[in-house]
Amino acid sequence: MEIISLDQNAVSNLAKNGHEPFWRDLREQLVAGAKAGKILCPIPKETIAETIRCSRDVRIKIRNLQQDLSLGFSFKPFSVIEGEETLALVRPALSTIPYERIVWHSVEDDAFLQAEAKEIENGLDLMRRRMDAFIPAPGHDKLTVKEIRSGIITSRAGSFFRQIERLIADQPLDPADDLRLGLCRFLVSRGVTKAELEQLRDKILTHKWEAIRVVFFAAALGAILDHGRIRGRKYAANDEIDISRVAIALHCSAVMITERSMAYAVRQMAKECGGSLDVFAITEPKAIKANLEKALAE
Numbered sequence: 160m161e162i163i164s165l166d167q168n169a170v171s172n173l174a175k176n177g178h179e180p181f182w183r184d185l186r187e188q189l190v191a192g193a194k195a196g197k198i199l200c201p202i203p204k205e206t207i208a209e210t211i212r213c214s215r216d217v218r219i220k221i222r223n224l225q226q227d228l229s230l231g232f233s234f235k236p237f238s239v240i241e242g243e244e245t246l247a248l249v250r251p252a253l254s255t256i257p258y259e260r261i262v263w264h265s266v267e268d269d270a271f272l273q274a275e276a277k278e279i280e281n282g283l284d285l286m287r288r289r290m291d292a293f294i295p296a297p298g299h300d301k302l303t304v305k306e307i308r309s310g311i312i313t314s315r316a317g318s319f320f321r322q323i324e325r326l327i328a329d330q331p332l333d334p335a336d337d338l339r340l341g342l343c344r345f346l347v348s349r350g351v352t353k354a355e356l357e358q359l360r361d362k363i364l365t366h367k368w369e370a371i372r373v374v375f376f377a378a379a380l381g382a383i384l385d386h387g388r389i390r391g392r393k394y395a396a397n398d399e400i401d402i403s404r405v406a407i408a409l410h411c412s413a414v415m416i417t418e419r420s421m422a423y424a425v426r427q428m429a430k431e432c433g434g435s436l437d438v439f440a441i442t443e444p445k446a447i448k449a450n451l452e453k454a455l456a457e
Contacts, residue, residue, distance in 0.1 A: 161454045163189075163200045164408035165228070166417040167209040168441050174220040181444045185451070190227050192455050200228035201258050201411075204236050205404040233261040234411060237373070237403035242345035244371045249358040257411045304431050308382035312369045315339055315378065320363045327356050377406040379428050387424075409436060414450060416441060 165173070173189070176182040192198035202225050210221050234240070240257050247253045302310075318338035325332060332343050346356075362368045369375060380402050401421060408415040409425070415438045417425075422440035429436045439447045 160196060161198045161414065161457075162412040163198055163454075164203065164234075164412040164415040164417075165200050165206075166203070166404065166408075166415070166421070167206045168418045169416040170206060170210075170221055170225065171213075171217070172441060174224045175217060181448075185444075185447065186224070188451055188455065190224075192451070193228050193230060195455075197455055197457070198451075199230060199232065200225070202229045202233040202261055203404045203407065204233060205400045209400075229261065231260055232258045234407050235259050237377070237407055238341050238345060240373050240407060240410065241371070241377075242342055242349070244373060245342060245359070245368060246346060246349055246351065246355075248362045248367060248371075249355040257407070302386075304382050304386045304427075307385050308379055308431075311378045311381055311385075312375075315374075316363050316369055319343070319368070320360060323356050323360050323363070326351075327353055327360070373406050373410040376409045376428075377402055379432055380405055380424065383424050383428050383431070413437060414439070414454075416447060 172179075172182050173186045177186075189198065189200065193200065206225075210218055213221065235243075235257050240255075243253060243255045247255050315338050318336050318340075319342060321336055322332055322339060322343040326343065326347070332340060332347075334340060346359075351359075359368070369378070384402070405415070405417070405421060405425060408417075415422075415425070415436075417438065417440065419440040419442050422438050422443075425436055425438045437450065439450065441447075
């Protein structure tokens with residue numbers, strides 16, 4: 160079974176553009192493939208959040224389509240996938256299956272969804288304010304993508320290491336050292352032991368933690384977007400959502416269908432990091448069609 164990740168743009172076109180031959184035929188092929196057990200399109204949690212802001216009739220169409228394509232499965236949140244993959248470094252028997260059964264809140268409840276949309280917007284506004292207050296270090300605009308990626312990984316690994324040291328010493332986590340605060344709280348919630356923490360500390364020092372695919376992809380894509388921003392690309396709060404969504408897709412899926420700018424960024428990332436990734440822009444119907452037909456024929 161081939162796992163296909165569809166972003167909000169792809170899902171919206173599939174749900175709404177029934178009059179356009181390409182999207183109509185693609186929807187029919189995807190639904191048939193899911194029913195035949197040849198493909199599965201788990202729902203990204205980020206797509207559910209983005210759907211909240213759509214009109215009621217579009218929400219219902221997207222919910223119904225995604226139920227057919229996902230068979231009721233979604234990707235786990237980024238924080239859970241990262242946490243389970245991290246814990247599996249020292250707890251080998253731990254399951255790291257990145258999918259779970261989806262629980263839909265009623266897409267017909269306008270009042271509930273308006274409140275949820277407001278909460279999401281508040282979170283995005285906080286991200287915007289943080290970026291507005293950010294002052295880059297001198298010479299930041301001269302850094303290469305590889306140097307930015309290395310800096311991101313070093314900062315995150317350093318924060319994670321310091322928090323682990325606190326846990327080993329029976330000290331409380333430091334809320335101000337927040338780059339991997341959520342990850343550490345996840346580990347505590349899963350009953351991480353001192354022996355496991357000591358092993359994780361070694362995994363950081365030997366660079367095995369940063370090599371976890373979902374961890375690396377998030378840092379690599381963040382570096383690509385940062386590199387563009389310091390050269391004039393406008394910051395969008397949705398970038399933070401996109402990084403998590405795309406890192407999960409690359410970690411878990413064989414194919415990703417997304418918007419053109421994100422497809423370009425992922426291809427640029429593949430060029431920087433080596434290898435190739437099967438990512439298609441929604442503006443590439445022939446390539447999408449050929450890939451899907453190949454999957455359905457197997």
